[in-house]
Amino acid sequence: MTQSVSSDDPGELDPGRARAKLVEKTSDSHPEMVRAHARQRAVSMIAGPIWVGVSVVVMRLWFRYRIADVRRIRREYQQIRAQSDGPLLVCANHLTLVDSFIIAWALGSGTYWLKNPDELPWNTPESTNFGKTVFARLLLFIAKCIPITRGGAREDVGDVLERVKFLLAKGETALLFPEAGRSRSGRVEERAAAWGVGRIVGSIPGCRVLCVYMRGRNQETWGDFPAKGDTVEVALTAIEPKSDAKGVRRSRDLAQQIVRQLIRMEEDYFDARQ
């Protein structure tokens, strides 16, 4: 089920040890960030399954959403997980504000997340959209969110990327939208590929990417929420992006491979609808 995109992998001699070294290095260079992460993780281990449960109840009863064949999707997800104990970065297309909730619902039940708390993905929402009030910031804290200001100071963005690399290397899971924001065209856009995603994947030996394509059957384009009563189709594919390039070019190459995979999944979605 995992597809290898190319053959080269310079960092794959001993991925487990390399990741342990990365964790150790980050603990030395960013001790405050590591402590803050440990605090938030401890809270979210308990709160995470609760917010998933509550959000699923709201989505099912108030918005009347359904996920098509959710049991099959969860089986597929567990098969992908079983293939490797290495890090898994979830990368999805992005059309609505509730995409991360839908992904958490699609991949596991509340009980599953309670048993596997480190598999429940961390999110990086745009801080200007979600972090406006103390209450909102509290919600972000317990919902495994690391707010980011897109287009903000490069060092701040770099700090968030460092934290995501750190948590992935530790064996936790993160969800990123490689287009950086909701797709204004309603389709996955290769040009919008955010190189930060490639930078993360390229720096963690053995990191796989779980590409998630999701779309409500009535979702014509981007918006805040799927239409009430909509059924969301979800497809999963795991890949291991690889690149011979170096530096920034390598990161862009890796990010583009992920976005191209999402484009292929989108084509499959629309082909199946015809």
Next chain:
Amino acid sequence: MEQSEVMERVVKILTPWVKDEAALGKVGMETNILEDLKVNSARLVDVVIAFEDDFDIEIADEDVDLVNTVGDAVNLISGKL
């Protein structure tokens, strides 16, 4: 290479990505690439790759975190020439 020459080439490379063309007229070392010139942050990587190609240098991911202003870019590039 003189810093002024690096600066000139950096501005030339940035130009196609600049959304606020009026800001180009008063560009200086302190000009913020994203905030003042309104370069799309997702496209910053393309700008950096254009720097690599034009100056025949290699820029690491982490180096990009240090680039906020035109002057940051000029200093980064000058340090690699």
